[in-house]
Every structure is written in structure tokens, then in C-alpha cells.
Amino acid sequence: MSAPQPLPTLEITALEKRFGDTQVLRSIDLKVANGELVFVIGPSGSGKSTMLRCCNRLEEPTSGAIHVNGKPMLGITRRDLDRMRLQVGMVFQGFFLYPHLSVLKNVTLAQRKALKRPAAEADARALEMLDKVGLKHKASAMPGELSGGQQQRVAIARALALDPKVMLFDEPTSALDPELVGSVLKVMRDLREGGMTMIVVSHEMQFAREAADRVVFMDGGVIVEQGTPSEIFGNPRSERLRAFLSRVSGEAA
Amino acid sequence: MDFGNVFLNPDIIATYMPQMIRAVWVTIWISVLVVISGLALGAFLAGLRAYQKRWLAWPIVLFADLMRALPPLVLMLILFFGLPSLGVILSDWFVLYLVLTLVLAAFVEEIFWATLTSLPRGQWEAGAATGLSFNQVLVNVIFPQAVRTNIPQLVNRSLTISKMTAYGSVIGVKEIVSVAGSAQAFSGSATPLTMAAIAYLIIFFPAMLLSRYVENRFQYDH
Numbered sequence: 001m002s003a004p005q006p007l008p009t010l011e012i013t014a015l016e017k018r019f020g021d022t023q024v025l026r027s028i029d030l031k032v033a034n035g036e037l038v039f040v041i042g043p044s045g046s047g048k049s050t051m052l053r054c055c056n057r058l059e060e061p062t063s064g065a066i067h068v069n070g071k072p073m074l075g076i077t078r079r080d081l082d083r084m085r086l087q088v089g090m091v092f093q094g095f096f097l098y099p100h101l102s103v104l105k106n107v108t109l110a111q112r113k114a115l116k117r118p119a120a121e122a123d124a125r126a127l128e129m130l131d132k133v134g135l136k137h138k139a140s141a142m143p144g145e146l147s148g149g150q151q152q153r154v155a156i157a158r159a160l161a162l163d164p165k166v167m168l169f170d171e172p173t174s175a176l177d178p179e180l181v182g183s184v185l186k187v188m189r190d191l192r193e194g195g196m197t198m199i200v201v202s203h204e205m206q207f208a209r210e211a212a213d214r215v216v217f218m219d220g221g222v223i224v225e226q227g228t229p230s231e232i233f234g235n236p237r238s239e240r241l242r243a244f245l246s247r248v249s250g251e252a253a
Numbered sequence: 254m255d256f257g258n259v260f261l262n263p264d265i266i267a268t269y270m271p272q273m274i275r276a277v278w279v280t281i282w283i284s285v286l287v288v289i290s291g292l293a294l295g296a297f298l299a300g301l302r303a304y305q306k307r308w309l310a311w312p313i314v315l316f317a318d319l320m321r322a323l324p325p326l327v328l329m330l331i332l333f334f335g336l337p338s339l340g341v342i343l344s345d346w347f348v349l350y351l352v353l354t355l356v357l358a359a360f361v362e363e364i365f366w367a368t369l370t371s372l373p374r375g376q377w378e379a380g381a382a383t384g385l386s387f388n389q390v391l392v393n394v395i396f397p398q399a400v401r402t403n404i405p406q407l408v409n410r411s412l413t414i415s416k417m418t419a420y421g422s423v424i425g426v427k428e429i430v431s432v433a434g435s436a437q438a439f440s441g442s443a444t445p446l447t448m449a450a451i452a453y454l455i456i457f458f459p460a461m462l463l464s465r466y467v468e469n470r471f472q473y474d475h
């Protein structure tokens with residue numbers, strides 16, 4: 001008898017997404033194990049963001065299934081969806097902190113309103129998370145007073161404070177000045193070491209080499225190839241991946 | 254007759270002061286009621302419209318367009334002189350209150366709606382992604398930002414609508430213009446009209462200062 005398969009933390013099954021006539025995702029299957037960091041690469045328009053956004057249903061899948069810890073994200077009531085979304089943290093390229101709320105309140109809002117945590121507990125948790133991203137001293141600052149890198153770390157703390165099972169990062173450093181990228185990547189590295197399950201869409205190939213368990217290459221709405229970083233970067237099998245990698249490294253050089 | 258005696262006759266001032274003070278209170282409390290309920294109703298309607306349900310949206314749009322297109326005075330005359338022939342009798346101050354509230358609500362709805370649709374979609378998505386319900390995002394994330402960006406417009410609309418309480422004179426509400434008008438007719442002196450102007454200044458000058466303070470207070474950096 002074989003041991004039972006451990007439940008994937010995130011499971012995408014036969015995911016399809018169409019915008020009108022354009023098919024953006026076709027038959028995407030992806031399992032992310034507990035504590036795994038999956039890094040997603042692919043050309044612009046290949047559907048990376050759409051796939052991430054389907055995972056918490058910011059984008060409505062056309063068909064297929066998404067499960068978080070075995071529980072369905074689709075075919076549930078809006079109420080249950082709000083509850084499920086607590087388990088899926090998301091970090092956007094544009095941060096989207098709430099500009100009218102202090103850093104601390106940014107991190108406590110959903111804790112209080114969605115998780116119904118008492119104020120004192122939410123504050124304590126927020127400070128703990130802000131400490132984790134190195135910004136405890138900015139708790140009472142307004143988002144507009146922070147650099148882009150600091151804002152993105154607050155956004156990460158805001159998601160983490162809800163104790164998600166998996167974190168989705170959609171190009172978290174693409175809007176940052178180069179000198180600020182490192183601080184955000186460091187936080188992500190710490191998270192990974194802490195055992196967080198993560199899907200990261202990014203162009204930071206060096207980070208992928210160091211931190212990813214698996215790299216997924218998407219093109220034209222399908223997963224073309226996946227493997228360990230050394231397989232994907234060192235020994236690409238498909239022509240499309242080779243072309244993509246040479247294009248990217250050409251840009252970087 | 255010298256200027257002072259025409260526009261600031263002490264005897265006339267003394268005679269009409271008590272009535273004028275009552276009229277000032279009428280103007281103030283109707284204005285305050287109108288501003289509170291107009292802002293609340295306008296915000297509520299914009300919130301409803303945000304649900305993007307067509308059967309909710311088109312009556313709201315129709316309402317907002319009608320109320321902004323029609324002169325408030327016409328509405329008041331219809332409600333006050335027209336409705337009684339249908340057996341519906343509304344008191345003068347209520348007609349004034351109702352019409353001004355609806356007109357303010359229409360403008361406020363449009364102001365909020367414009368901001369609701371122009372805030373970055375990421376603000377809605379960041380809220381939703383953290384498990385907040387649509388209502389929670391609307392109340393905690395979207396509206397506070399809409400209020401802040403629109404404080405100057407909201408304040409201006411509120412001051413403008415408050416001055417429209419003067420229309421109450423046409424349907425017999427004992428507000429400032431109405432009282433000053435009849436006092437002028439009765440006494441044959443222009444002094445009550447001067448008193449009216451001064452009364453408006455006393456009410457609206459502090460309101461103007463307050464609005465400047467509020468505008469500065471709610472600025473925030475991006």
C-alpha cells in the first residue's frame with residue numbers, strides 16, 4: 001500500500017479562462033505543496049497574472065477548479081469566498097495600500113472586519129508582522145510617507161497578518177526602483193525560510209535560482225515546461241523557453 | 254434721509270430683531286438637516302449604484318439627472334401648491350427640507366459616483382483579496398477616500414444648498430428672507446433687508462471658515 005498523497009496547499013485543476021473570444025488560460029494544472037515556492041515566468045500576456053488572480057477569484061475562471069487545502073474556491077457563496085480568501089494572501093505589483101489609513105491600520109483592517117479579531121489582538125499581530133518586514137517603527141506613518149519598497153513590505157505584512165495558507169506575488173518588485181528591490185526580496189526569502197507556501201510571478205531570475213523549489217514557464221496561456229531552477233535555467237527543453245530565456249538574459253545584459 | 258437711516262434704522266432694528274433671530278434659527282436648523290440628510294442620501298445612492306445592478310442604477314441616474322435639471326423652486330411650488338389638490342398636504346418647512354435634501358443628494362451622488370469609478374481598481378481588489386466583503390470594502394476603503402478627495406466640492410454644494418433655504422419665502426417658511434421681506438413691506442424701510450444680509454453673513458462666514466479648516470485637515474499625501 002502506498003502512503004496517501006499529502007494534500008496540496010493549492011491545487012489548480014483544468015483551469016480555463018476566456019475574456020470574450022480570447023482564450024487566456026487553457027487547461028492549467030498546478031499543484032503547490034505545503035512550504036513550496038513555485039516561481040512563474042513567461043512572456044508578457046502569457047496569462048501569469050490571470051492565473052494568480054483566478055486563484056483568489058479576483059478573476060472569475062471560465063471553468064476548472066481551485067482548491068486550497070482541499071477546500072473549493074469555486075461554486076461557493078460569496079460569504080464562503082470571503083472566508084476562503086483569508087487563506088490566500090495576495091501581493092500586487094502596485095502595492096495598493098489604503099492611502100487614508102496609517103500603516104498600522106492598513107494591517108489591522110481586514111483582521112478586524114473579516115477575521116473579527118479584537119482590536120488589541122489585531123494591533124499586536126500587526127506590529128509582529130511589521131517587525132517581520134522591518135517596518136515596526138513606521139506603524140504610525142501614512143503610506144504616502146513611505147518609499148515604494150517600504151509600501152510593498154507593508155502590503156506583505158497586511159496579507160501575512162491574516163495567517164494565509166498560501167501567498168501569491170504578482171511581480172512584487174516590478175514597480176520598484178532597483179535599489180529597493182533587495183529589501184522586498186529579502187522579506188520573501190525570510191518568508192520562504194519560515195515555511196510559507198508561495199507562488200511568485202516575477203522577472204527576478206536570480207531570486208528564482210536561489211529560492212525557488214520549482215520554476216513554471218507559461219506561454220500562450222499554457223504551462224509549457226516546469227522543473228527545478230537548474231533544469232529550467234540550465235537545461236531548457238522547449239524551443240519557446242530557450243527563446244524566452246535568451247531574450248530575458250539579453251535584456252538583463 | 255441719510256444712508257444710515259434707510260439701511261440701519263435703530264428703531265426698525267429693535268422692532269424686528271426678535272423675529273429676525275427666530276428666522277435665523279429656522280434657516281440654521283433647516284440647513285443643518287438638509288446638509289446631513291442630503292449628504293447621507295447622496296452617499297447611500299452612490300453606494301447602491303456601485304452594486305452595478307441595472308435595475309438599481311437606472312432609477313438612481315434618472316433621479317440624479319431630474320433633480321439636477323429642475324430648478325428647486327419649481328419642485329417646491331409643485332409639492333406645496335400642486336399636491337394638495339391630490340389630497341396630500343405637506344407643511345411649508347417640510348417641502349423646503351425635502352426638495353433641498355433631494356437636490357443636494359442628487360449632486361452628492363454624482364460627486365461620489367465619479368470618484369468611486371475613478372479610484373484605482375487595485376483598491377477594491379486589495380480589499381477583496383483580504384477577505385473583506387463588498388460592503389466592507391465600500392465602507393472602509395472606498396468611501397473614506399471618496400470623502401477626502403471631494404471635501405471641497407461637498408462643502409461648496411452644502412453651502413450653496415443652505416443658501417437656497419431663501420426659496421422658503423415663496424411657500425411661507427419663516428426663514429430670513431421671508432421675515433425680512435414682510436418686515437420691509439410692513440415698515441416701508443430697507444433696514445430689515447440689511448438685517449437679512451447681515452444675518453446671512455453671521456451664519457455663513459463661520460461656515461466658510463469651518464469649511465477651509467476641514468479642507469486642509471483632510472488632505473493626505475499620496
Ligand SMILES: Nc1ncnc2c1ncn2[C@@H]1O[C@H](COP(=O)(O)OP(=O)(O)OP(=O)(O)O)[C@@H](O)[C@H]1O
Binds near residue numbers: 043044046050051
Ligand atoms: N480584463 C481583461 N479583459 C480582456 N483581456 C484581458 C483582461 N485581462 C487580461 N487580458 C488578456 O489576457 C492575456 C493575459 O494577461 P495577463 O495579464 O494574465 O498576462 P501576464 O502574463 O501577467 O503578462 P505581464 O507579464 O505583462 O504581466 C493578455 O493577452 C491580456 O491582454
Ligand SMILES: [Mg+2]
Binds near residue numbers: 049050170171
Ligand atoms: Mg501580469
